[in-house]
Amino acid sequence: GSSIREQILNLLLKQGEATISGEEISRQLQCSRTAIWKHINELRKEGYQIEARPKSGYRLVYRPDRVAPEELKPFLQTKWVGQKVRYKRSVDSTQPLAHDWAKEGIEEGSLVITEEQIAGRGRMGRAWHSPPHSGIWMSLILRPPIPLAQASQLTLLTSVAITRAIRKETGLNVTIKWPNDLLIDGKKTCGILTELRGEQDQVHYVVQGIGINVNVTDSVWPEELKEIATSLAIEAGRTFERPPLIASILGEIEALYEGYLNHGFQPIRILWEEYAGMLGKTITARTAGGMVKGIATGLAESGALLVETGKGTEAVFSSDIQI
Ligand code: BT5
Secondary structure, three states: OOOHHHHHHHHHHHHOOOOEOHHHHHHHHOOOHHHHHHHHHHHHHOOOEEEEEOOOEEEEEEOOOOOOHHHHOOOOOOOOOOOOEEEEOOEOOHHHHHHHHHHOOOOOOOEEEEOOEOOOEOHHHOEOOEOOOOEEEEEEEEOOOOOHHHOHHHHHHHHHHHHHHHHHHHOOOOEEEOOOEEEEOOEEEEEEEEEEEEEOOEEEEEEEEEEEEOOOOHHHOOHHHOOOEOOHHHHHOOOOOHHHHHHHHHHHHHHHHHHHHHHOOHHHHHHHHHHEOOOOOEEEEEEOOEEEEEEEEEEOOOOOEEEEOOOOEEEEOOEEEEO
């Protein structure tokens, strides 16, 4: 069940412009007026402005832009993804917190989410810029019963899920760039970082880091990102509420992941190829074995990118791609 604080917030939200008396809240939630007073004060400390009128009661005047569990819950329609949430106002990175939680044995679907990362990370030691209150910076724990070799399929699954959710919620034409980027008009708006623990034949757990620039504005990008990064708000010319978008992403992940466990990777592959912006284009891939240049034609069952080089088809695994 949800906490008293969440329930109070829900009652205030439902009330809209009208007020609700302390007595009424206390009756509905079966708790004391003093307890309600205490929770209302806590909400105020989080930035909620709650007006208290001696005769008529409480009214919610302002809701801060937060991704806390009580903000997500009203939108969440999942059975298990995002049902357990650890929320922090600020962290170095959500990834190590999720690793710790996974090692403690927390169930899959559990989520670590924050407003701001001081030391957000990308792949191969790169940094991920995560300014406060303007993005989705979260890490999802999964425990797929698959061998290590298939784990990269999860990055592709998640990129499909996020693409579907962003398209549905914003109407923006997001496309996927293999292996872990989402682009709008060639600029990066989302990155995915898949980290895992396991043995050859069995993954123990996966921590899937998801970073999405939602309401980030041009002015906060460091110089080196100005040419290559964008946000949903920059592209759409309006801001978006993060909680419904997060709920939509988690819903898509749950549906695709359950489908993946039941029917394998093939259905994901078909969707991925539909959303990929790079198929049919000439690309250059810097791989461990050297440069591969050719036309990107699709995905292999393994999740590798297929590149037609003129001398045959090569399957490209971990690499950086230039289009
Ligand atoms: C990624 O790495 O794209 C994975 C990003 C994952 C971020 C999430 S946020 C929640 C979780 N906690 C973390 O600490 N991380 C995960 P990669 O493909 O290596 O791309 C990194 C490169 O993208 C950087 O070197 C920059 O060039 C660029 N970059 C950094 N911040 C960016 C941003 N906010 N938007 C777009 N591009 C960015």
